[in-house]
Amino acid sequence: MNGRVPVAIMISGRGSNMAALVEASRAPDFPAEIVLVLSNRPDAKGLETASAAGIATEVIDYRGKGSRKAFEEGASSAIERSGAEIICLAGFMRLLSPGFVERWHDRLINIHPSLLPAFPGLNTHERALEAGVKITGCTVHFVRAEMDNGPIIVQAAVPVSHKDTAETLAKRVLAVEHRVYPLALRLVATGRARLVGDRVFIDEDVTDLPALAVPPVSLREVPDAAAG
Numbered sequence: 001m002n003g004r005v006p007v008a009i010m011i012s013g014r015g016s017n018m019a020a021l022v023e024a025s026r027a028p029d030f031p032a033e034i035v036l037v038l039s040n041r042p043d044a045k046g047l048e049t050a051s052a053a054g055i056a057t058e059v060i061d062y063r064g065k066g067s068r069k070a071f072e073e074g075a076s077s078a079i080e081r082s083g084a085e086i087i088c089l090a091g092f093m094r095l096l097s098p099g100f101v102e103r104w105h106d107r108l109i110n111i112h113p114s115l116l117p118a119f120p121g122l123n124t125h126e127r128a129l130e131a132g133v134k135i136t137g138c139t140v141h142f143v144r145a146e147m148d149n150g151p152i153i154v155q156a157a158v159p160v161s162h163k164d165t166a167e168t169l170a171k172r173v174l175a176v177e178h179r180v181y182p183l184a185l186r187l188v189a190t191g192r193a194r195l196v197g198d199r200v201f202i203d204e205d206v207t208d209l210p211a212l213a214v215p216p217v218s219l220r221e222v223p224d225a226a227a228g
C-alpha cells in the first residue's frame with residue numbers, strides 16, 4: 001500500500017478523533033493509510049464523516065446476549081478483510097475481551113481523555129474536576145485486556161481552572177487529542193515507538209517532535225464558564 005501501513009479505526013459515536021486521523025493521513029509523508037472505519041453503533045455520526053472522506057465503513061451492530069463475542073468475531077474478520085495492520089480505537093466505547101486484545105496484540109491503540117493512570121474508565125472530566133486537579137489531558141496507549149492500563153505512547157497536558165465545567169474541559173482536551181493521536185499513530189506506524197516489556201521507548205529526542213511540544217493552553221484562555 002504505497003509503503004504506508006493500512007489502519008482501521010473503531011468508533012462508537014461522533015468520530016472527531018477518527019476525522020483528525022483521516023485528515024493527518026492526507027499528508028504525503030504520513031506513514032499510515034486509513035482503510036476502514038468500523039462502528040458498533042449504526043447511529044455513529046462518524047460513519048457519515050468517513051464515507052464523505054471516501055473511506056470504507058462497516059457497522060457491526062450486535063446488542064444483547066452473546067453480543068460481545070459476535071461483535072468481536074465480526075470486527076476481526078472485517079479488519080482482516082481490509083488488510084489493516086494497526087487498529088485505532090477512537091471513542092470506541094465497548095470493553096474488548098482478552099481474546100480480541102490478544103488477537104491484535106501490540107497493534108491495537110486507544111486514546112483516553114485523561115493523563116493515565118489517573119481517571120481510567122468513564123466520566124473522566126467530571127472526576128478530574130471533583131478531584132481538583134490543576135492539570136489533566138489525554139493519553140494514547142497500547143490496549144491491554146485491563147481497561148485503560150496499557151503501555152503509554154504519547155500524553156499531552158492542559159490546565160484546569162476552577163471555572164471549568166466538564167464541557168469546557170472536554171473541549172480543551174479534545175483539541176489536544178486531535179493533535180496527539182496523529183503523532184502517536186505516526187510513531188507506531190514508523191516503528192519509532194517500540195515496546196520494551198510494558199514500556200514504550202521512542203527512538204529519538206522527543207522534544208524536537210513538533211506536536212509533542214504541545215504548547216500549554218494558558219489559563220488566560222480558560223473561558224469564564226460563569227460568564228457563559
Ligand SMILES: Nc1nc2c(c(=O)[nH]1)N[C@@H](CN(C=O)c1ccc(C(=O)N[C@@H](CCC(=O)O)C(=O)O)cc1)CN2
Pocket residue numbers: 089092093094095096097098101110111112113121122143144145146147148149150
Ligand atoms: N480491553 C480493553 N478494551 C477497551 C479499552 C482498554 O483499554 N482495554 N479501552 C476502551 C476505551 N475506553 C477508555 O479509553 C473505555 C470504553 C468503554 C468503557 C465502558 O465502561 N464501557 C461500558 C459500556 C459503555 C457503553 O456502551 O456506552 C462497557 O463496555 O460495559 C470504559 C472505557 C475501549 N475498550
Ligand SMILES: NCC(=O)N[C@@H]1O[C@H](COP(=O)([O-])[O-])[C@@H](O)[C@H]1O
Pocket residue numbers: 011013014015016017018090091092093111112113121122138174177
Ligand atoms: N474511554 C474512552 C473515551 O472516553 N474516549 C473519549 O471519547 C471521546 C470520543 O470523541 P470522538 O468520537 O469525537 O473521537 C474522546 O474524548 C475520547 O478520548
